Amino acid sequence: MPTSKTPPESSPQEEMSEKDSSAVDPLNTINKKILSVFLKAIDSAKRIEICQECDKYLKLAKICSECNCFMPMKTRLRKTKCPLEKW
Ligand code: SF4
Numbered sequence: 001m002p003t004s005k006t007p008p009e010s011s012p013q014e015e016m017s018e019k020d021s022s023a024v025d026p027l028n029t030i031n032k033k034i035l036s037v038f039l040k041a042i043d044s045a046k047r048i049e050i051c052q053e054c055d056k057y058l059k060l061a062k063i064c065s066e067c068n069c070f071m072p073m074k075t076r077l078r079k080t081k082c083p084l085e086k087w
Helices: 012-022 026-035 041-053
Strands: none
Touching: none
């Protein structure tokens, strides 16, 4: 007697996991874009070290007197530059 077996149907949980793996997570994409704006902390620390040695740096306010920026924030942003090209 011929036995023709049909493939077992996948469970709803299996179907969900298949969809999840192929779908693009919009939150993950947004997070990556936001994080790409910032430098890694170690690179930011190098910039801050340079500023702390600079005569334009107002240590108490943590502001650069050349560009008037708040340096703990400016040094974290990837596309920012020192106005005197020190970093
Ligand atoms: S950004 Fe440049 S000019 Fe301003 S404090 Fe830092 S090193 Fe000095």
